[in-house]
Amino acid sequence: MSNEALSNLSHESRRFDPPAELAASANLTAAAYAEAESDQLGFWAKQADRLTWETRWDEVLDWSNPPFAKWFVGGKLNAAYNCVDRHVEAGAGDKVAFHWVGEPEDDSRDITYAELKDEVCKAANAITELGIEKGDRVAIYLPMIPEAVIAMLACARIGAPHTVVFGGFSAEALSSRVLDCGAKLIITADGGYRRGAASALKPAVDEAVAKVEAEQPGLVENVLVVRRTGQDVAWNGDIDIWWHDLVEESSTIHEPEFFDAEHPLYVMYTSGTTGKPKGILHTTGGYLVGAAYTHWGIFDLKAETDVYWCTADIGWVTGHSYMVYGPLANQATSVMYEGVPDAPHKGRWWEIVEKYKVSIFYTAPTAIRTFMKWGDDIPAKFDLSSLRLLGSVGEPINPEAYIWYRETIGSGKTPVVDTWWQTETGSILISPLPGVTSAKPGSAMKAIPGIVADVVNDEGESVPDGSGGYLVIREPWPSMLRTLWGDDERFKETYWSRFPGMYFAGDGAKKDSDGDVWVLGRVDDVMNVSGHRLSTTEIESALVSHPKVAEAAVVGATDEMTGQAVCAYVILRDTAGDGGPDIVKELRDHVAKEIGAIAKPRQIMIVAELPKTRSGKIMRRLLRDVAEKREVGDVTTLADDSVMRLIAEGAATSTED
Ligand code: PRX
Secondary structure, eight states: OOHHHHHHHTTTTOOBOOOHHHHHHOSSOTHHHHHHHHOHHHHHHHHHTTSOOSBOOSEEEEEEETTEEEEEETOEEOHHIIIIIHHIIIIITTSEEEEEEOSSTTOEEEEEHHHHHHHHHHHHHHHHHTTOOTTOEEEEEOOSSHHHHHHHHHHHHHTOOEEEOOTTBOHHHHHHHHHHHTEEEEEEESEEEETTEEEEOHHHHHHHHHHHHHHSTTOOOEEEEEOSSOOOOOOOTTTEEEHHHHTTTSOSOOOOOOEETTSEEEEEEEOOSSSSOEEEEEEHHHHHHHHHHHHHHHTTOOTTTOEEEEOOOTTSHHHIIIIIIHHHHTTOEEEEEOSOTTSSOTTHHHHHHHHHTOOEEEEOHHHHHHHHHHOTHHHHTSOOTTOOEEEEESSOOOHHHHHHIIIIISTTTSOEEEEBOOTTTOSOOBOOOTTTOOBOTTOOBSBOTTOOEEEEOTTSOBOOTTOEEEEEEOSOOTTSOOEETTOHHHHIIIIITTTTTSEEEEEEEEEOTTSOEEEEEESSSEEEETTEEEEHHHHHHHHHTSTTEEEEEEEEEEETTTEEEEEEEEEEOGGGTTOOTTHHHHHHHHHHHHTBGGGOOSEEEEOSOOOBBTTSOBOHHHHHHHHTTOOOOOOTTBSOTHHHHHHHHHHHHOOOO
8 A cells, every 4th residue: 555545544533524504405415325225226217317318218227248238228318419408498598508718818708508509500410411420430639619518519419429539649649549439530620729829739630640541541531620729730621621611501400319328429548457548438328327417416516506617628538527418417507618727827727716606616636736836825816705515536635635625725614525436437436425425535435326336355355344455336337338449358358357247447445444435546557647547558568669669667656746657667779779868858758749748757767677577577566666766675576686776776866857
């Protein structure tokens, strides 16, 4: 267990009770636990009734062929209709769906549900005109602009699964995702605004299209380009089309078709333990039920009065479930912000909270720790009294950050919901209930009503309170991933083989003396850097693809700000000599090019050898010791134990980014 995890445990005794007013008015009450326990499928059927179904399901769950679940069997619905049209039909057309805030100041736009419906219909007609049909895949590579939401909903509306690729990923990453899911259309922009300047996106798409073309000619039929910044872009008249030329000219009338509950809604790629990202498949009915239920219950959303803001980028699952599908299904009014927290000043987020009177705010521990470092005087300049509920997601939140968040941002009154979930789970599974739980800083507490989670030992047996083990989910849930795109075997192997009959999340966890869950982090070769999932193997492959590199080993080392940081140990090829004076920069840039800037190692150490067991396995545990500046652990199983001495000496002289 890491030192941080141990220090977290000393906070077990601190608890924060829900404010009385919230306890009295909460959407989800303590009774929901018992209700779900006594009739789990009945409970989920009740949650499914939040949505509008064109055809009601015959069976809540078909689990006859595990781990392949079918939820709401026979039911038919349209996700975009549920997120938009039905609210307009119910008379809420004038309600703001998004207060969109661009990064350049004074660049903002309020979008009502009626306007969103028109925009989504136009985009649905436009992409239909481009030949996109039910079942075709569409890649979306956009900054945080309204068109990103509109494009997702337009795809959902016509039954074309989308795969949103984070705008910070490289051309290489984009092309591999497009190829893996066979996307015929890419929706992108000329660029976006970041840190006060226009950054480019289209060149990466051009490069990705060229790579795809080399592997699968003709796959990408069109690139639909939003003009966001007005910068010059290269233009391929055969496939490129401006959004404003096509979408703006399209009709606002579009009849939604209703799809089977199990019709694919989207594929989201995430890092696994191998070099190749996994395409997590979510389907329509169960996913939307999970997103809507948890957004309503965990964030206690009161749609008439709340203003909700989730700061996640749309390129991650949090952006999907808690910026798009959950809030819109619940008719929420949300904030959507294009830029970074410190442009043009470090109080930008709090200025937005003050301006729009944000009442529910959801962000990641890395951001909270960054604000802590910047100082209390920055949020103190703004009126944050509208906030009534705070959320955290993406990585374990250290108790110090939790308490600072509650005290400084939430003026010591707001509950903080520490929500555990994953791309695979589709929606939050473990979290305090804001009106019920007496929450402990640093603990995600317990499985929400409807979910059966546990911590088990190596044999798959439930561990007693006070012990640690592996986090598992014992029963299927509606928003669970259905498979990995095109790879049922890998789906079974990755999640369902370690502990038969249970979903293995890949996280280590501990039950404290009250049985509350403390998620301790990944137990596999997946790192969590600033709440972003990165695979050690994927970065190793990227490094090894550089002509000067013979071998590479990557570990995630504990980092005060980012949770974990990428540390790489690299052996150069003989032909590369010492690699030249800029070798570290060259390799860091190479990783950015292969994967994206988020994957750049914090530290790269050029070494002569890597510590290996006699059977040739790299001992990452020892490399982690060096990266975390600890005494190197047991080296007796090493083939050559002098290797570690050399590495430790080398590390002491290497520089960090
Ligand atoms: O290790 C857990 C961590 O993030 C992983 C999931 O990453 P991803 O699929 O990218 O989804 C992130 C947003 C849901 C988990 O396996 N994680 C997520 N939330 C928490 C967390 N670790 C501790 N506490 C959390 N609240």
